[in-house]
Amino acid sequence: MSVPVTVFLIATFGTYALGALGGANPAATVLGQDATPAAIANLNHRYGLDRPLLVQYFTWLEHALTGNLGTSYFTSIPVSTSLGQALPVDLSLAALALTFAVLLGGAAGIGSALKRGSLLDRIVSAVCSALATVPPFLVGITLIVLFAVIFRLLPSGGYVPFTQDPGQWLRFAFLPALALSAEGAAAIARQLRTSLVGALQENYVLGAAARGLSARRTLFRHALRNAAGPALTVLGVQVPAIIGGAVVAEKMFALPGVAQLALTAGSERDVPVIQGALLVTIGVVLVSNIAVNAVLLRLTPHARRSPRTARRRPAAAAAEVGA
Amino acid sequence: MSAERPGTLRRALRLTSARIALGLVVLIAVLAVFGGALAPHDPLAQDTSAVLQGPSWAHWLGTDYLGRDVLSRLMAGSGRSVVGALEAVGIGLVLGVLPGLASLWLGRVYEWVSLRIVDAFMTLPYVVFAVAVTGFFGNSLLAAMTAVGLLIAPLYFRVTRAAALGLTRTQYVEAAELYGASRHRILRRHLWSKILPTIAVTTAQALAAALLTVSSLAFLGLGVQPPLPTWGELLSSDLDYLSIQPWAPLFPGLLIMLVAGALNALADAIRDTGAAAAIVAEQSIETPVEVVDDAPRATVAAVSDPVLRVGGLRVTVHDGRAEAVHGVSFEVGRGEIVGLVGESGSGKTLTCRAITGLLAPGVARSAGSVELLGGDGSEPVDLTALDRAGWNAVRGPRVGVVFQDPASYLNPSIPVGRQLVEALRAHADLSRTAAKARALELFGSVGLRDPEAVFAQYPHELSGGMAQRVLIAIAISGDPELLIADEATSALDVLVQAEVLDLLRTLVRERGLALLLVTHDLGVVAELCDRVLVFEAGRIVEQGPASQVVAAAPEYTELIGAAS
Numbered sequence: 001m002s003v004p005v006t007v008f009l010i011a012t013f014g015t016y017a018l019g020a021l022g023g024a025n026p027a028a029t030v031l032g033q034d035a036t037p038a039a040i041a042n043l044n045h046r047y048g049l050d051r052p053l054l055v056q057y058f059t060w061l062e063h064a065l066t067g068n069l070g071t072s073y074f075t076s077i078p079v080s081t082s083l084g085q086a087l088p089v090d091l092s093l094a095a096l097a098l099t100f101a102v103l104l105g106g107a108a109g110i111g112s113a114l115k116r117g118s119l120l121d122r123i124v125s126a127v128c129s130a131l132a133t134v135p136p137f138l139v140g141i142t143l144i145v146l147f148a149v150i151f152r153l154l155p156s157g158g159y160v161p162f163t164q165d166p167g168q169w170l171r172f173a174f175l176p177a178l179a180l181s182a183e184g185a186a187a188i189a190r191q192l193r194t195s196l197v198g199a200l201q202e203n204y205v206l207g208a209a210a211r212g213l214s215a216r217r218t219l220f221r222h223a224l225r226n227a228a229g230p231a232l233t234v235l236g237v238q239v240p241a242i243i244g245g246a247v248v249a250e251k252m253f254a255l256p257g258v259a260q261l262a263l264t265a266g267s268e269r270d271v272p273v274i275q276g277a278l279l280v281t282i283g284v285v286l287v288s289n290i291a292v293n294a295v296l297l298r299l300t301p302h303a304r305r306s307p308r309t310a311r312r313r314p315a316a317a318a319a320e321v322g323a
Numbered sequence: 324m325s326a327e328r329p330g331t332l333r334r335a336l337r338l339t340s341a342r343i344a345l346g347l348v349v350l351i352a353v354l355a356v357f358g359g360a361l362a363p364h365d366p367l368a369q370d371t372s373a374v375l376q377g378p379s380w381a382h383w384l385g386t387d388y389l390g391r392d393v394l395s396r397l398m399a400g401s402g403r404s405v406v407g408a409l410e411a412v413g414i415g416l417v418l419g420v421l422p423g424l425a426s427l428w429l430g431r432v433y434e435w436v437s438l439r440i441v442d443a444f445m446t447l448p449y450v451v452f453a454v455a456v457t458g459f460f461g462n463s464l465l466a467a468m469t470a471v472g473l474l475i476a477p478l479y480f481r482v483t484r485a486a487a488l489g490l491t492r493t494q495y496v497e498a499a500e501l502y503g504a505s506r507h508r509i510l511r512r513h514l515w516s517k518i519l520p521t522i523a524v525t526t527a528q529a530l531a532a533a534l535l536t537v538s539s540l541a542f543l544g545l546g547v548q549p550p551l552p553t554w555g556e557l558l559s560s561d562l563d564y565l566s567i568q569p570w571a572p573l574f575p576g577l578l579i580m581l582v583a584g585a586l587n588a589l590a591d592a593i594r595d596t597g598a599a600a601a602i603v604a605e606q607s608i609e610t611p612v613e614v615v616d617d618a619p620r621a622t623v624a625a626v627s628d629p630v631l632r633v634g635g636l637r638v639t640v641h642d643g644r645a646e647a648v649h650g651v652s653f654e655v656g657r658g659e660i661v662g663l664v665g666e667s668g669s670g671k672t673l674t675c676r677a678i679t680g681l682l683a684p685g686v687a688r689s690a691g692s693v694e695l696l697g698g699d700g701s702e703p704v705d706l707t708a709l710d711r712a713g714w715n716a717v718r719g720p721r722v723g724v725v726f727q728d729p730a731s732y733l734n735p736s737i738p739v740g741r742q743l744v745e746a747l748r749a750h751a752d753l754s755r756t757a758a759k760a761r762a763l764e765l766f767g768s769v770g771l772r773d774p775e776a777v778f779a780q781y782p783h784e785l786s787g788g789m790a791q792r793v794l795i796a797i798a799i800s801g802d803p804e805l806l807i808a809d810e811a812t813s814a815l816d817v818l819v820q821a822e823v824l825d826l827l828r829t830l831v832r833e834r835g836l837a838l839l840l841v842t843h844d845l846g847v848v849a850e851l852c853d854r855v856l857v858f859e860a861g862r863i864v865e866q867g868p869a870s871q872v873v874a875a876a877p878e879y880t881e882l883i884g885a886a887s
Contacts, residue, residue, distance in 0.1 A: 003439065003442070006439045007439055007442040007443045007446065008443075010439055010440055010442075010443035011443035011444070011446050011447065014443060014444075015447070015452075015455065018455070018456065018459050018460075019455075019459050021459070022456075022458075022459025022460045022461075129584065129587060129588075130584075132531070132583070132584075132587055133531065133535075133579075133580045133581075133583035133584040133587060134580055135535050135538040135539060135542075135558075135576055135579055135580070136535065136539055137538075137539060137542045138572070138576050138580075141572075202731070203726065203728070203731040203732045204731065204732055204733055204734045204735065206681055206726075206732065207726070207731075207732030207733060207734075207794075208734070209681060209714075209718065210679060210681060210718055210723075210724040210726075210732075210798075211718060211719050211745075211746040211749070211797060211798075211801075212714065212715040212716065212717065212718035212719030212720065212746070212749060212750060212801065213715065213745065213746070213749050214711075214712075214715055214749070215711050217745075217749070221734075221737075221745070222734050222737075225734070225736055225737075226734065226735065226736055237445070240445065240446060240447065240448040240449075241448060241449070243448045243451060244448030244449045244450035244451055244539075245448075245450070245539075247448075247450045247451060247454060247539075247543065248450065248539050248542060248543065251542070251543060259450075259451065259454075262451060262454050262455065262458075263454055263543060265458060266454040266455065266457055266458030266545075267458070267462075267544075268458075269458050269459070269461075270458070271458070271459065274454075274455045274458045274459070275455075277451070277455070278447070278451070278452075278455050281446070281447070281448065281451050282446045282447065285445075285446040285447075285448075286446055289442075289445075289446070299736065300735070300736040301736060301781065
């Protein structure tokens with residue numbers, strides 16, 4: 001667990017330091033240009049901004065870990081209160097988007113790898129290339145035009161919490177989640193196709209066939225197991241992308257999420273709120289990374305050997321050189 | 324061998340698409356440099372009498388909310404947009420590639436720290452981080468693109484590191500190190516040629532991603548500095564007037580799509596060229612043989628109690644365009660060891676693959692019969708008429724196969740014991756515990772000294788000899804009547820080779836197996852085989868008792884000796 005903790009500390013310190021270095025202090029933003037030096041010093045002291053950076057950071061972190069993220073420079077609402085309301089929106093939306101991405105991308109990737117060169121393969125490949133080049137908000141706009149304006153199947157914006165009414169939540173979350181998942185689904189499909197095609201040409205697949213294992217077993221237990229690793233890594237990388245995309249989706253679909261909070265705070269240079277939003281984002285991404293790594297380790301244990309272990313077998317390596 | 328051979332048309336198309344992509348990228352580069360000068364109107368000139376107009380002869384793409392010419396703004400904005408994306412990618416390239424390479428050579432402390440910093444950056448989403456940085460430092464294109472660049476760096480770091488790491492793990496670098504080549508020389512000779520294509524692919528993709536991120540940020544109003552035009556600025560002002568000009572975001576949107584698409588196509592083309600080179604290299608190894616229609620010269624010797632009968636077997640390669648095996652016929656009897664010898668490309672391995680139905684795509688049996696004759700309680704099987712399910716019942720219980728480079732024929736992610744258990748349970752109704760007990764017994768019977776320990780090991784943890792014993796254990800687990808060993812001992816050192824050959828001889832004696840042994844080593848033939856079939860250019864040119872053939876045909880000895 002030491003690695004995620006280190007990463008968490010580096011990421012939060014880095015972003016905290018950027019915030020402190022940015023010069024967006026409450027004196028400048030709240031008091032305005034006509035403030036007296038005494039008033040500025042007074043305000044900086046109140047926010048603890050006259051202390052060394054490391055002291056500030058650890059004080060902030062200590063408070064953050066007990067649930068106190070400070071208060072907004074502007075509204076005086078505790079940051080943790082605003083985040084507490086906004087976070088469930090993003091978490092439920094991201095979970096739905098990930099599910100879409102895995103289902104759509106997985107099916108497309110496996111299908112096109114098995115039927116290489118077929119019509120299906122060509123369609124999947126064309127759709128994936130197109131999705132990789134479309135600005136993310138265009139997907140959202142297209143979905144709104146299709147499902148909300150032309151077919152009138154789903155609402156174009158708004159939100160109902162999952163805990164209040166799961167059915168309504170799904171109605172409101174469906175389009176933004178689909179828009180968010182598009183890029184991830186394309187990435188997973190492409191990666192899975194590539195690695196699965198590679199895995200299917202590996203000797204161990206021939207070996208499995210030579211042992212008389214069924215085609216299905218060879219595909220799922222042998223080829224897919226080894227091919228899933230890179231796709232899972234892509235999925236892990238997609239989590240930040242999905243959260244980043246959520247900023248755009250939240251604006252477009254009028255969702256009251258963390259990103260909206262950060263966006264407003266960004267335009268007002270409301271540092272405590274931005275830092276709180278970053279902290280939560282980093283936390284969510286790290287937790288999902290830990291989950292992905294845990295699955296990856298179970299799936300392909302050999303991938304974790306260091307190159308040094310491999311070099312400890314000079315005899316075996318030398319024997320194989322003659323091949 | 325399993326070379327995927329796209330048709331010439333498809334390859335040409337791929338080339339054409341790469342050319343179009345390259346042309347587009349060059350066009351954008353020209354626009355970026357000269358766009359402002361080439362623009363038909365002044366991109367900043369306002370005309371309040373012609374606000375929000377549709378496309379016309381004077382304004383090809385219409386005008387915006389201040390009556391400015393959209394085409395001119397797009398052209399003039401190219402420079403700033405491209406420079407913004409280049410800036411982000413440049414920051415990423417510099418901060419990513421060198422630390423990524425350094426992480427392999429500067430020792431563990433640096434490696435650990437740099438990986439943690441990269442991990443830390445990877446937790447930050449582009450857009451969220453850009454929002455934060457513009458919040459901290461003020462809203463400017465430079466702040467936004469620096470934020471994006473900082474987050475592109477980890478991508479370069481990882482990709483470079485992975486490519487270099489993959490290279491250091493390959494056997495030829497391990498071998499080069501073993502033979503005392505300096506790391507610097509390995510780096511110079513192999514590393515850059517491997518890493519530069521990866522970096523090129525990543526750069527094309529990163530540029531596309533940076534352009535898309537700029538447009539997302541513009542949608543949110545970040546990095547936009549009116550009145551100076553950029554593609555993002557056009558988008559954000561278009562979006563404010565969406566109700567009047569719903570099609571307006573299409574022009575900058577399409578332009579961004581086109582550039583991003585061209586860059587991605589270029590990335591694919593670079594990658595494909597690498598793959599194509601590999602295919603060409605593979606193809607040059609096999610020498611295509613023209614179809615020659617004559618009867619096999621060697622006559623079929625009568626074998627008592629035959630297990631396998633091959634008659635007039637022909638194998639074509641290159642999707643049937645050339646024939647590599649020209650009608651071979653032979654039999655293998657119970658308890659008999661038959662050697663297939665010949666130089667590389669003489670057709671002996673193709674013959675074995677055809678017998679087991681494991682021919683690569685593009686390679687096929689074009690004529691001839693292959694039969695398992697059965698007897699002793701088992702049914703005769705026509706091996707030329709099997710579907711996949713039929714093969715599954717034959718491979719394992721009737722025919723076992725052992726290959727060269729055994730570890731690669733085992734799934735790297737699964738302990739070898741469980742792979743043996745899987746094979747056992749695929750063919751017999753065994754409980755997990757019964758299968759495990761049987762597996763340990765089999766591991767013992769192939770001479771593995773500590774079956775329990777081997778059971779839990781992964782293929783990469785085994786030596787070559789141990790891996791071959793495991794593969795033999797799996798091959799005989801279904802109690803087959805025929806065992807095919809394709810160069811099964813060629814990659815092993817002399818001592819281990821002798822042990823494995825000894826094991827094969829014991830198995831044949833104890834189980835009454837028929838063994839088909841492919842080799843180019845006449846020493847192996849003389850020591851182990853009862854009978855020898857000599858392959859040359861896709862035909863059996865000589866056959867007989869091992870001692871007789873080896874002694875009476877010195878020209879083959881020379882031939883094969885030269886090949887090995």
